[in-house]
Amino acid sequence: GKNILISLSNGKTWLTHLGMTGHLFFYSNNNLTAEKHDVLKIKFKNNSGELRFEDMRKFGRTYIVEDHPQKPIEKLGPEPLKVSFKQFEKIFSSRKRKMKPALLDQSLIAGIGNIYADESLFEAKIHPETRTDRLSQKKLSALYQAIRKIIKRAIETGGSSVRSYVDVEGRKGYFQIFHKVYGKEGERCPRCKTKIKRIVVGQRSSHFCPKCQRKSMN
Incomplete structure:
Protein backbone atom coordinates (compact mmCIF):
# COMPACT_ATOMS: atom_id res chain seq x y z
CA GLY A 1 0.00 0.00 0.00
CA LYS A 2 1.29 3.42 0.98
CA ASN A 3 3.76 1.91 3.44
CA ILE A 4 7.41 1.75 2.40
CA LEU A 5 9.94 -0.26 4.41
CA ILE A 6 13.65 0.30 3.75
CA SER A 7 16.26 -1.81 5.55
CA LEU A 8 19.20 0.26 6.80
CA SER A 9 22.82 -0.86 7.17
CA ASN A 10 22.62 -0.50 10.98
CA GLY A 11 19.94 -3.17 11.18
CA LYS A 12 17.10 -0.71 11.71
CA THR A 13 14.19 -0.13 9.34
CA TRP A 14 13.02 3.15 7.87
CA LEU A 15 9.22 3.00 7.72
CA THR A 33 18.76 22.85 -2.20
CA ALA A 34 16.41 22.86 0.78
CA GLU A 35 12.75 22.33 -0.08
CA LYS A 36 9.79 23.84 1.75
CA HIS A 37 8.14 20.52 2.56
CA ASP A 38 11.20 18.50 3.61
CA VAL A 39 10.39 16.22 6.56
CA LEU A 40 13.38 13.87 6.68
CA LYS A 41 16.70 13.58 4.84
CA ILE A 42 18.79 10.42 4.52
CA LYS A 43 22.39 10.98 3.38
CA PHE A 44 24.22 8.20 1.53
CA LYS A 45 27.67 7.14 2.74
CA ASN A 46 29.07 7.14 -0.78
CA ASN A 47 28.28 10.87 -0.96
CA SER A 48 26.01 10.38 -3.98
CA GLY A 49 23.21 12.53 -2.60
CA GLU A 50 20.14 12.40 -0.36
CA LEU A 51 16.85 10.55 -0.20
CA ARG A 52 14.19 12.86 1.24
CA PHE A 53 10.67 12.44 2.51
CA GLU A 54 8.59 15.50 1.57
CA ASP A 55 4.97 16.01 2.55
CA MET A 56 3.00 19.13 1.69
CA ARG A 57 -0.12 18.37 3.78
CA LYS A 58 1.72 16.59 6.60
CA PHE A 59 -0.61 13.57 6.74
CA GLY A 60 2.25 11.14 6.14
CA ARG A 61 4.35 9.44 8.81
CA THR A 62 7.99 8.48 8.82
CA TYR A 63 10.07 6.92 11.57
CA ILE A 64 12.95 4.57 12.30
CA VAL A 65 11.99 1.17 13.72
CA GLU A 66 14.68 -0.52 15.84
CA ASP A 67 13.09 -3.95 16.02
CA HIS A 68 10.02 -5.83 14.76
CA PRO A 69 9.67 -3.73 11.57
CA GLN A 70 6.45 -5.54 10.69
CA LYS A 71 4.63 -4.49 13.88
CA PRO A 72 3.37 -1.08 12.57
CA ILE A 73 1.80 -2.79 9.55
CA GLU A 74 0.66 -6.08 11.08
CA LYS A 75 -3.01 -5.01 10.94
CA LEU A 76 -2.88 -4.50 7.18
CA GLY A 77 -4.31 -7.07 4.80
CA PRO A 78 -2.34 -8.80 2.03
CA GLU A 79 -1.24 -6.84 -1.02
CA PRO A 80 -3.43 -7.13 -4.15
CA LEU A 81 -0.74 -8.83 -6.24
CA LYS A 82 0.15 -11.32 -3.49
CA VAL A 83 -3.26 -12.43 -2.27
CA SER A 84 -4.52 -15.72 -3.73
CA PHE A 85 -8.02 -15.97 -5.16
CA GLN A 106 -6.63 -1.52 4.11
CA SER A 107 -7.18 -4.18 6.79
CA LEU A 108 -8.77 -6.39 4.12
CA ILE A 109 -6.51 -5.71 1.12
CA ALA A 110 -3.64 -3.23 1.45
CA GLY A 111 -2.85 -1.02 -1.51
CA ILE A 112 -6.08 -0.34 -3.40
CA GLY A 113 -6.85 3.38 -3.51
CA ASN A 114 -9.84 5.28 -4.85
CA ILE A 115 -8.64 5.41 -8.46
CA TYR A 116 -7.86 1.71 -8.74
CA ALA A 117 -11.03 0.66 -6.90
CA ASP A 133 -21.64 -11.25 0.20
CA ARG A 134 -23.96 -11.06 -2.82
CA LEU A 135 -21.27 -11.46 -5.43
CA SER A 136 -21.09 -14.85 -7.14
CA GLN A 137 -17.80 -16.71 -7.33
CA LYS A 138 -17.70 -15.79 -11.01
CA LYS A 139 -18.05 -12.07 -10.23
CA LEU A 140 -15.48 -12.25 -7.44
CA SER A 141 -13.09 -13.95 -9.85
CA ALA A 142 -13.70 -11.21 -12.41
CA LEU A 143 -12.95 -8.56 -9.78
CA TYR A 144 -9.83 -10.40 -8.60
CA GLN A 145 -8.48 -10.54 -12.15
CA ALA A 146 -9.48 -6.91 -12.80
CA ILE A 147 -7.61 -5.66 -9.73
CA ARG A 148 -4.47 -7.56 -10.74
CA LYS A 149 -4.68 -6.25 -14.29
CA ILE A 150 -5.23 -2.62 -13.23
CA ILE A 151 -2.52 -2.62 -10.55
CA LYS A 152 0.05 -4.25 -12.85
CA ARG A 153 -0.68 -1.76 -15.63
CA ALA A 154 -0.48 1.15 -13.19
CA ILE A 155 2.93 -0.03 -11.96
CA GLU A 156 4.19 -0.45 -15.54
CA THR A 157 3.11 3.10 -16.41
CA GLY A 158 4.50 4.75 -13.28
CA GLY A 159 1.17 5.32 -11.50
CA SER A 160 -1.50 7.99 -11.93
CA SER A 161 -0.28 11.60 -11.82
CA VAL A 162 -3.74 13.12 -11.48
CA ARG A 163 -2.60 15.82 -9.07
CA SER A 164 0.83 15.88 -7.44
CA TYR A 165 2.15 12.32 -7.72
CA VAL A 166 5.67 11.83 -9.13
CA ASP A 167 8.25 9.08 -8.60
CA VAL A 168 11.48 9.25 -6.61
CA GLU A 169 13.23 11.08 -9.47
CA GLY A 170 10.39 13.55 -10.00
CA ARG A 171 8.89 11.87 -13.07
CA LYS A 172 5.13 11.79 -13.57
CA GLY A 173 3.26 8.56 -14.16
CA TYR A 174 0.86 8.23 -17.09
CA PHE A 175 -1.69 5.59 -16.11
CA GLN A 176 -4.24 8.42 -15.95
CA ILE A 177 -4.48 8.33 -19.75
CA PHE A 178 -5.91 4.81 -19.37
CA HIS A 179 -8.56 5.76 -16.79
CA LYS A 180 -11.98 4.72 -18.06
CA VAL A 181 -14.26 6.05 -15.31
CA TYR A 182 -12.28 7.76 -12.54
CA GLY A 183 -12.69 11.53 -12.76
CA LYS A 184 -14.84 11.22 -15.89
CA GLU A 185 -18.28 12.21 -14.60
CA GLY A 186 -20.51 13.19 -17.52
CA GLU A 187 -18.22 11.67 -20.14
CA ARG A 188 -19.24 8.67 -22.23
CA CYS A 189 -18.53 5.11 -21.13
CA PRO A 190 -15.90 3.59 -23.45
CA ARG A 191 -17.96 0.37 -23.63
CA CYS A 192 -21.58 1.45 -24.06
CA LYS A 193 -21.48 5.27 -24.43
CA THR A 194 -23.73 5.83 -21.38
CA LYS A 195 -22.71 8.88 -19.34
CA ILE A 196 -20.41 8.13 -16.41
CA LYS A 197 -21.97 8.94 -13.03
CA ARG A 198 -20.41 10.01 -9.77
CA ILE A 199 -21.89 9.10 -6.38
CA VAL A 200 -20.57 9.12 -2.82
CA VAL A 201 -20.16 5.70 -1.22
CA GLY A 202 -18.69 5.45 2.25
CA GLN A 203 -17.73 9.15 2.14
CA ARG A 204 -15.64 8.63 -1.01
CA SER A 205 -16.38 9.65 -4.59
CA SER A 206 -17.17 6.71 -6.85
CA HIS A 207 -17.28 6.88 -10.65
CA PHE A 208 -19.11 4.19 -12.60
CA CYS A 209 -21.22 3.40 -15.65
CA PRO A 210 -24.89 2.91 -14.63
CA LYS A 211 -25.49 0.58 -17.58
CA CYS A 212 -22.36 -1.60 -17.47
CA GLN A 213 -22.34 -1.67 -13.67
CA ARG A 214 -25.97 -2.26 -12.80
CA LYS A 215 -26.94 -2.18 -9.14
CA SER A 216 -28.17 -5.52 -7.81
CA MET A 217 -31.81 -5.47 -6.66
CA ASN A 218 -31.30 -8.45 -4.32
Whole structure:
Protein backbone atom coordinates (compact mmCIF):
# COMPACT_ATOMS: atom_id res chain seq x y z
CA GLY A 1 0.00 0.00 0.00
CA LYS A 2 1.29 3.42 0.98
CA ASN A 3 3.76 1.91 3.44
CA ILE A 4 7.41 1.75 2.40
CA LEU A 5 9.94 -0.26 4.41
CA ILE A 6 13.65 0.30 3.75
CA SER A 7 16.26 -1.81 5.55
CA LEU A 8 19.20 0.26 6.80
CA SER A 9 22.82 -0.86 7.17
CA ASN A 10 22.62 -0.50 10.98
CA GLY A 11 19.94 -3.17 11.18
CA LYS A 12 17.10 -0.71 11.71
CA THR A 13 14.19 -0.13 9.34
CA TRP A 14 13.02 3.15 7.87
CA LEU A 15 9.22 3.00 7.72
CA THR A 16 7.26 5.61 5.79
CA HIS A 17 3.53 6.00 5.21
CA LEU A 18 3.02 8.49 2.37
CA GLY A 19 -0.37 9.79 3.51
CA MET A 20 -2.12 11.93 0.88
CA THR A 21 0.73 14.04 -0.49
CA GLY A 22 3.93 12.37 0.74
CA HIS A 23 6.78 11.65 -1.66
CA LEU A 24 10.25 10.16 -1.55
CA PHE A 25 12.71 12.14 -3.70
CA PHE A 26 16.33 11.50 -4.58
CA TYR A 27 18.57 14.57 -4.78
CA SER A 28 22.05 14.30 -6.28
CA ASN A 29 24.91 16.24 -4.69
CA ASN A 30 24.71 18.99 -7.29
CA ASN A 31 21.06 19.64 -6.42
CA LEU A 32 20.86 19.72 -2.61
CA THR A 33 18.76 22.85 -2.20
CA ALA A 34 16.41 22.86 0.78
CA GLU A 35 12.75 22.33 -0.08
CA LYS A 36 9.79 23.84 1.75
CA HIS A 37 8.14 20.52 2.56
CA ASP A 38 11.20 18.50 3.61
CA VAL A 39 10.39 16.22 6.56
CA LEU A 40 13.38 13.87 6.68
CA LYS A 41 16.70 13.58 4.84
CA ILE A 42 18.79 10.42 4.52
CA LYS A 43 22.39 10.98 3.38
CA PHE A 44 24.22 8.20 1.53
CA LYS A 45 27.67 7.14 2.74
CA ASN A 46 29.07 7.14 -0.78
CA ASN A 47 28.28 10.87 -0.96
CA SER A 48 26.01 10.38 -3.98
CA GLY A 49 23.21 12.53 -2.60
CA GLU A 50 20.14 12.40 -0.36
CA LEU A 51 16.85 10.55 -0.20
CA ARG A 52 14.19 12.86 1.24
CA PHE A 53 10.67 12.44 2.51
CA GLU A 54 8.59 15.50 1.57
CA ASP A 55 4.97 16.01 2.55
CA MET A 56 3.00 19.13 1.69
CA ARG A 57 -0.12 18.37 3.78
CA LYS A 58 1.72 16.59 6.60
CA PHE A 59 -0.61 13.57 6.74
CA GLY A 60 2.25 11.14 6.14
CA ARG A 61 4.35 9.44 8.81
CA THR A 62 7.99 8.48 8.82
CA TYR A 63 10.07 6.92 11.57
CA ILE A 64 12.95 4.57 12.30
CA VAL A 65 11.99 1.17 13.72
CA GLU A 66 14.68 -0.52 15.84
CA ASP A 67 13.09 -3.95 16.02
CA HIS A 68 10.02 -5.83 14.76
CA PRO A 69 9.67 -3.73 11.57
CA GLN A 70 6.45 -5.54 10.69
CA LYS A 71 4.63 -4.49 13.88
CA PRO A 72 3.37 -1.08 12.57
CA ILE A 73 1.80 -2.79 9.55
CA GLU A 74 0.66 -6.08 11.08
CA LYS A 75 -3.01 -5.01 10.94
CA LEU A 76 -2.88 -4.50 7.18
CA GLY A 77 -4.31 -7.07 4.80
CA PRO A 78 -2.34 -8.80 2.03
CA GLU A 79 -1.24 -6.84 -1.02
CA PRO A 80 -3.43 -7.13 -4.15
CA LEU A 81 -0.74 -8.83 -6.24
CA LYS A 82 0.15 -11.32 -3.49
CA VAL A 83 -3.26 -12.43 -2.27
CA SER A 84 -4.52 -15.72 -3.73
CA PHE A 85 -8.02 -15.97 -5.16
CA LYS A 86 -8.98 -18.36 -2.36
CA GLN A 87 -7.97 -15.73 0.23
CA PHE A 88 -9.64 -12.97 -1.79
CA GLU A 89 -12.92 -14.87 -2.02
CA LYS A 90 -12.92 -15.62 1.70
CA ILE A 91 -12.20 -11.99 2.62
CA PHE A 92 -15.13 -10.54 0.70
CA SER A 93 -17.77 -13.29 0.64
CA SER A 94 -17.74 -13.50 4.45
CA ARG A 95 -18.65 -9.83 4.91
CA LYS A 96 -21.81 -7.80 4.40
CA ARG A 97 -20.42 -4.50 3.17
CA LYS A 98 -20.70 -2.33 0.11
CA MET A 99 -18.03 -3.26 -2.38
CA LYS A 100 -16.33 0.12 -2.78
CA PRO A 101 -15.65 0.80 0.93
CA ALA A 102 -14.55 -2.82 1.35
CA LEU A 103 -11.96 -2.43 -1.42
CA LEU A 104 -10.60 0.70 0.28
CA ASP A 105 -10.37 -1.00 3.69
CA GLN A 106 -6.63 -1.52 4.11
CA SER A 107 -7.18 -4.18 6.79
CA LEU A 108 -8.77 -6.39 4.12
CA ILE A 109 -6.51 -5.71 1.12
CA ALA A 110 -3.64 -3.23 1.45
CA GLY A 111 -2.85 -1.02 -1.51
CA ILE A 112 -6.08 -0.34 -3.40
CA GLY A 113 -6.85 3.38 -3.51
CA ASN A 114 -9.84 5.28 -4.85
CA ILE A 115 -8.64 5.41 -8.46
CA TYR A 116 -7.86 1.71 -8.74
CA ALA A 117 -11.03 0.66 -6.90
CA ASP A 118 -13.18 2.58 -9.41
CA GLU A 119 -11.24 1.26 -12.40
CA SER A 120 -11.31 -2.33 -11.14
CA LEU A 121 -15.05 -2.28 -10.43
CA PHE A 122 -15.66 -0.93 -13.93
CA GLU A 123 -13.46 -3.61 -15.47
CA ALA A 124 -15.40 -6.31 -13.58
CA LYS A 125 -18.81 -4.67 -14.26
CA ILE A 126 -19.69 -4.37 -10.56
CA HIS A 127 -21.67 -1.48 -9.06
CA PRO A 128 -19.76 0.22 -6.19
CA GLU A 129 -22.73 -0.26 -3.83
CA THR A 130 -23.08 -4.01 -4.46
CA ARG A 131 -22.83 -5.97 -1.22
CA THR A 132 -19.75 -8.15 -0.96
CA ASP A 133 -21.64 -11.25 0.20
CA ARG A 134 -23.96 -11.06 -2.82
CA LEU A 135 -21.27 -11.46 -5.43
CA SER A 136 -21.09 -14.85 -7.14
CA GLN A 137 -17.80 -16.71 -7.33
CA LYS A 138 -17.70 -15.79 -11.01
CA LYS A 139 -18.05 -12.07 -10.23
CA LEU A 140 -15.48 -12.25 -7.44
CA SER A 141 -13.09 -13.95 -9.85
CA ALA A 142 -13.70 -11.21 -12.41
CA LEU A 143 -12.95 -8.56 -9.78
CA TYR A 144 -9.83 -10.40 -8.60
CA GLN A 145 -8.48 -10.54 -12.15
CA ALA A 146 -9.48 -6.91 -12.80
CA ILE A 147 -7.61 -5.66 -9.73
CA ARG A 148 -4.47 -7.56 -10.74
CA LYS A 149 -4.68 -6.25 -14.29
CA ILE A 150 -5.23 -2.62 -13.23
CA ILE A 151 -2.52 -2.62 -10.55
CA LYS A 152 0.05 -4.25 -12.85
CA ARG A 153 -0.68 -1.76 -15.63
CA ALA A 154 -0.48 1.15 -13.19
CA ILE A 155 2.93 -0.03 -11.96
CA GLU A 156 4.19 -0.45 -15.54
CA THR A 157 3.11 3.10 -16.41
CA GLY A 158 4.50 4.75 -13.28
CA GLY A 159 1.17 5.32 -11.50
CA SER A 160 -1.50 7.99 -11.93
CA SER A 161 -0.28 11.60 -11.82
CA VAL A 162 -3.74 13.12 -11.48
CA ARG A 163 -2.60 15.82 -9.07
CA SER A 164 0.83 15.88 -7.44
CA TYR A 165 2.15 12.32 -7.72
CA VAL A 166 5.67 11.83 -9.13
CA ASP A 167 8.25 9.08 -8.60
CA VAL A 168 11.48 9.25 -6.61
CA GLU A 169 13.23 11.08 -9.47
CA GLY A 170 10.39 13.55 -10.00
CA ARG A 171 8.89 11.87 -13.07
CA LYS A 172 5.13 11.79 -13.57
CA GLY A 173 3.26 8.56 -14.16
CA TYR A 174 0.86 8.23 -17.09
CA PHE A 175 -1.69 5.59 -16.11
CA GLN A 176 -4.24 8.42 -15.95
CA ILE A 177 -4.48 8.33 -19.75
CA PHE A 178 -5.91 4.81 -19.37
CA HIS A 179 -8.56 5.76 -16.79
CA LYS A 180 -11.98 4.72 -18.06
CA VAL A 181 -14.26 6.05 -15.31
CA TYR A 182 -12.28 7.76 -12.54
CA GLY A 183 -12.69 11.53 -12.76
CA LYS A 184 -14.84 11.22 -15.89
CA GLU A 185 -18.28 12.21 -14.60
CA GLY A 186 -20.51 13.19 -17.52
CA GLU A 187 -18.22 11.67 -20.14
CA ARG A 188 -19.24 8.67 -22.23
CA CYS A 189 -18.53 5.11 -21.13
CA PRO A 190 -15.90 3.59 -23.45
CA ARG A 191 -17.96 0.37 -23.63
CA CYS A 192 -21.58 1.45 -24.06
CA LYS A 193 -21.48 5.27 -24.43
CA THR A 194 -23.73 5.83 -21.38
CA LYS A 195 -22.71 8.88 -19.34
CA ILE A 196 -20.41 8.13 -16.41
CA LYS A 197 -21.97 8.94 -13.03
CA ARG A 198 -20.41 10.01 -9.77
CA ILE A 199 -21.89 9.10 -6.38
CA VAL A 200 -20.57 9.12 -2.82
CA VAL A 201 -20.16 5.70 -1.22
CA GLY A 202 -18.69 5.45 2.25
CA GLN A 203 -17.73 9.15 2.14
CA ARG A 204 -15.64 8.63 -1.01
CA SER A 205 -16.38 9.65 -4.59
CA SER A 206 -17.17 6.71 -6.85
CA HIS A 207 -17.28 6.88 -10.65
CA PHE A 208 -19.11 4.19 -12.60
CA CYS A 209 -21.22 3.40 -15.65
CA PRO A 210 -24.89 2.91 -14.63
CA LYS A 211 -25.49 0.58 -17.58
CA CYS A 212 -22.36 -1.60 -17.47
CA GLN A 213 -22.34 -1.67 -13.67
CA ARG A 214 -25.97 -2.26 -12.80
CA LYS A 215 -26.94 -2.18 -9.14
CA SER A 216 -28.17 -5.52 -7.81
CA MET A 217 -31.81 -5.47 -6.66
CA ASN A 218 -31.30 -8.45 -4.32
